[in-house]
Amino acid sequence: MNSLIxxxxxxxLARLLIxxxxxxxxxxxxxxxxxxxxxxxxxxGRIGPPFxxxxxxxxxxxxxxxxxxxxxxxxxxxxxPLIAVSAAAGAVGLLPVLPARGGFEGDLILLLALxxxxxxxxxxxxxxxxxxxxxxxxxxxxxxxxxxxIVFLLAILSIAAAQHTLSLSALxxxxxxxxxxxxxxxxxxxxxxxxxxxxxxxxxxxxEIYSGPLTEYAGPELALWELSHGLEWVAATGLVxxxxxxxxxxxxxxxxxxxxxSFVIVLLLSIVAAxxxxxxxxxxxxxxxxxxxxxxxxxxxxxxxxxxRA
Amino acid sequence: MKLWDKLMCTCxxxxxxxxxxxxxxxxxxxxxxxxxxxxxxxxxxLGVRLEGSPRHADILVVTGPVTHNSLEAIKTVYGQVYGPxxxxxxxxxxxTTNVFIDSRTLDGPLNKHIPVDVFVPGCPPRPDAILQGxxxxxxxxxxxxxxxxxEPVVMPLVGPGCGGACACGNVTxxxxxxxxxxxAGHE
Amino acid sequence: xxxxxxxxxxxxxxxxxxxxxxxxxxxxxYRGLVCFDPTLCSGCAICKMRCTARAIEFKTGKxxxxxxxxxxxxxxxxxxxxxxKTHALHQDSACPPIYLxxxxxxxxxxxxxxxxxxxxxxxxVETVSKKDSGEAQ
Numbered sequence: 001m002n003s004l005i006x007x008x009x010x011x012x013l014a015r016l017l018i019x020x021x022x023x024x025x026x027x028x029x030x031x032x033x034x035x036x037x038x039x040x041x042x043x044x045g046r047i048g049p050p051f052x053x054x055x056x057x058x059x060x061x062x063x064x065x066x067x068x069x070x071x072x073x074x075x076x077x078x079x080x081p082l083i084a085v086s087a088a089a090g091a092v093g094l095l096p097v098l099p100a101r102g103g104f105e106g107d108l109i110l111l112l113a114l115x116x117x118x119x120x121x122x123x124x125x126x127x128x129x130x131x132x133x134x135x136x137x138x139x140x141x142x143x144x145x146x147x148x149x150i151v152f153l154l155a156i157l158s159i160a161a162a163q164h165t166l167s168l169s170a171l172x173x174x175x176x177x178x179x180x181x182x183x184x185x186x187x188x189x190x191x192x193x194x195x196x197x198x199x200x201x202x203x204x205x206x207x208e209i210y211s212g213p214l215t216e217y218a219g220p221e222l223a224l225w226e227l228s229h230g231l232e233w234v235a236a237t238g239l240v241x242x243x244x245x246x247x248x249x250x251x252x253x254x255x256x257x258x259x260x261x262s263f264v265i266v267l268l269l270s271i272v273a274a275x276x277x278x279x280x281x282x283x284x285x286x287x288x289x290x291x292x293x294x295x296x297x298x299x300x301x302x303x304x305x306x307x308x309r310a
Numbered sequence: 311m312k313l314w315d316k317l318m319c320t321c322x323x324x325x326x327x328x329x330x331x332x333x334x335x336x337x338x339x340x341x342x343x344x345x346x347x348x349x350x351x352x353x354x355x356l357g358v359r360l361e362g363s364p365r366h367a368d369i370l371v372v373t374g375p376v377t378h379n380s381l382e383a384i385k386t387v388y389g390q391v392y393g394p395x396x397x398x399x400x401x402x403x404x405x406t407t408n409v410f411i412d413s414r415t416l417d418g419p420l421n422k423h424i425p426v427d428v429f430v431p432g433c434p435p436r437p438d439a440i441l442q443g444x445x446x447x448x449x450x451x452x453x454x455x456x457x458x459x460x461e462p463v464v465m466p467l468v469g470p471g472c473g474g475a476c477a478c479g480n481v482t483x484x485x486x487x488x489x490x491x492x493x494a495g496h497e
Numbered sequence: 498x499x500x501x502x503x504x505x506x507x508x509x510x511x512x513x514x515x516x517x518x519x520x521x522x523x524x525x526x527y528r529g530l531v532c533f534d535p536t537l538c539s540g541c542a543i544c545k546m547r548c549t550a551r552a553i554e555f556k557t558g559k560x561x562x563x564x565x566x567x568x569x570x571x572x573x574x575x576x577x578x579x580x581x582k583t584h585a586l587h588q589d590s591a592c593p594p595i596y597l598x599x600x601x602x603x604x605x606x607x608x609x610x611x612x613x614x615x616x617x618x619x620x621x622v623e624t625v626s627k628k629d630s631g632e633a634q
């Protein structure tokens with residue numbers, strides 16, 4: 001019994017810290033951020049940033065001076081990026097890249113909760129910065145978050161309910177089916193809004209609201225926000241990649257397939273980001289409520305119907 | 311900590327984030343600044359990002375002669391830029407108020423109010439000149455962050471020049487751009 | 498879907514970016530820095546009068562004058578070049594360089610005034626008298 005708990009603790013720590021945890025996720029985040037910027041640049045006919053650019057950005061931000069913050073709202077402003085980074089890192093650590101190792105029943109719910117925390121921290125940060133631009137950006141982010149989250153959660157829950165399981169490892173080992181493909185398509189539609197890409201890049205629109213929720217942040221706190229954004233990329237694309245990846249016997253082949261499928265999803269998102277312009281808030285919200293919600297509702301309804309019939 | 315200092319110096323030079331401040335400009339220099347972000351000149355190859363908030367930026371890029379109405383804004387925004395920072399004055403207006411020299415609504419050149427590091431002359435300056443100014447400001451920023459001395463400007467001028475036909479002191483050398491040749495197929 | 502074909506063409510057509518620090522060539526009649534030729538200048542100071550930005554300064558002294566020019570103040574309009582009667586000014590087709598301290602690019606020339614050219618005296622015209630011309634014939 002003790003050895004069982006001990007080995008699962010070691011496995012959990014390895015998943016959180018080494019693979020697919022921080023040691024793998026932070027360079028992967030830099031790599032995916034660079035791929036997105038370079039792909040968008042090449043598609044716009046220019047050379048993009050050099051390979052190490054996200055790393056340079058992060059280290060430069062660590063070297064800037066910190067603003068003095070006082071009082072409760074100051075302490076809250078310092079806390080939000082820390083919470084966002086730890087939640088995103090935890091979400092990456094929960095991904096079932098190697099389905100046979102670790103994981104527990106119900107970790108799908110934990111993963112979905114951890115994936116929501118960074119955007120909620122950004123909304124809270126915008127309000128606690130007490131600047132008008134932060135408040136407007138946070139309000140827009142909140143409205144968009146409500147809209148795409150309903151579709152996102154309904155899609156994942158419909159896949160899980162169809163298979164009578166709430167464990168990520170079991171979901172990763174599923175054979176391909178129509179229900180699973182529809183659910184994955186719905187998740188892919190929600191990803192640009194989650195990752196603040198065009199056409200849903202309104203919350204951090206420059207030249208409109210001066211960087212939105214993060215207006216008052218600087219230096220190392222901004223570095224933590226950039227890191228949480230990168231880890232969100234890895235977690236979101238990794239979720240779709242683990243659902244799509246076929247199970248293989250050897251662990252390193254599975255890891256390579258995971259990275260390759262994530263890379264393809266990043267390229268797909270870059271094409272969408274380069275080909276579209278920023279939608280206004282009412283158009284973006286209307287897109288999710290009118291166009292995609294009906295399919296998510298149909299998916300969950302057919303799942304429940306199939307379970308009732310079975 | 312020498313390795314960390316060198317790393318920080320390189321990172322500050324390779325990742326200059328700009329904030330653009332217009333103090334009453336005619337918008338000619340603003341247009342050329344935005345043109346520097348277009349594919350032909352591509353500021354992103356230097357790691358330059360035009361940021362939305364002055365708190366995110368390292369380099370303050372100022373255009374326009376300094377009007378009375380914008381004085382307070384200039385001082386506020388300069389105070390809002392954190393850490394090692396640099397200021398680039400784009401165009402002849404912030405450097406010397408150019409043609410508006412007798413105007414009642416202006417308050418002198420920019421370096422009366424905030425310390426300016428790089429002046430990019432021109433009316434408006436070409437986008438490649440703006441990029442050179444930003445690159446020099448990034449070097450100054452990196453050296454300032456590590457308290458190193460700043461090297462003088464050694465930049466080749468562009469254009470065929472007079473080839474020494476006149477007796478003036480301007481030394482011009484032509485710089486052929488190889489990339490323009492390779493990119494000429496798109497023209 | 499035209500945007501997708503545009504993206505595809507951009508992706509495989511190569512970028513049209515000039516790699517820093519390469520700069521594009523300027524056009525033939527590009528109006529750049531003003532160049533001064535002291536041997537041709539007659540010291541009339543029309544350029545100072547016509548300058549829109551007061552970039553040209555002209556000081557007279559005893560038997561000499563000083564012409565100075567600040568490219569940082571100049572707006573490159575070309576009025577001085579147009580107004581110079583002796584073509585002592587022309588605009589170099591080169592962009593002004595960036596500089597770090599104000600007033601760094603100013604140039605000034607002190608030219609000694611040349612003595613005025615000798616007045617053109619009309620040559621003595623020989624009058625041919627009628628008597629001589631009649632006798633010659």
